[in-house]
Amino acid sequence: xxxxxxxxxxxxxxxxxxxxxxxxxxxxxxxxxxxxxxxxxxxxxxxxxxxxxxxxxxxxxxxxxxxxxxxxxxxxxxxxxxxxxxxxxxxxxxxxxxxxxxxxxxxxxxxxxxxxxxxxxxxxxxxxxxxxxxxxxx
Numbered sequence: 001x002x003x004x005x006x007x008x009x010x011x012x013x014x015x016x017x018x019x020x021x022x023x024x025x026x027x028x029x030x031x032x033x034x035x036x037x038x039x040x041x042x043x044x045x046x047x048x049x050x051x052x053x054x055x056x057x058x059x060x061x062x063x064x065x066x067x068x069x070x071x072x073x074x075x076x077x078x079x080x081x082x083x084x085x086x087x088x089x090x091x092x093x094x095x096x097x098x099x100x101x102x103x104x105x106x107x108x109x110x111x112x113x114x115x116x117x118x119x120x121x122x123x124x125x126x127x128x129x130x131x132x133x134x135x136x137x138x
Contacts, residue, residue, distance in 0.1 A: 042122040052112060056119045064129065071120040075110060082106065 010018070018036070022029040042060065045053040059067060075083070086103040089095050095103065125131050 040126055042119060042126050048115065048119075052115060055116070059116070059120050059123050062120075062123075064124070064127065067120045067124050067127075068129075071117050071124060073113065073117065075113060079106065079109070083110065 018029055018032050022032045025032065045056045048056055059070065062070070074080075083103070083106040086095065086099055086106065089099065090103060121131055
């Protein structure tokens with residue numbers, strides 16, 4: 001892997017804190033800084049489903065309020081109920097082919113929503129916003 005160099009001015013308290021961690025962990029300050037950057041960036045969209053990559057990239061330029069709305073978004077109750085009904089029918093093996101297709105589409109919609117939410121939370125964390133615990137999520 002080729003390394004690139006970037007000079008970044010840091011506020012004195014941040015610099016001191018990085019140095020303190022480097023000393024405490026007996027690691028080079030550059031390594032601590034690099035790990036801090038890498039560990040806080042949102043995941044690369046290159047690892048996400050191709051059909052969602054551009055949508056996820058758009059989240060990086062959204063305002064905090066918009067990101068919070070995406071992170072808190074939910075599937076409409078009627079759609080949740082239908083998904084549950086189809087899951088129950090699937091358990092007993094009474095789905096028609098059309099219902100199997102509908103269940104697959106509802107599952108895909110739910111998966112995409114969860115991915116958008118998770119990515120929105122990652123961007124919010126990257127921007128320094130507190131992330132709620134599982135108990136605090138809607």
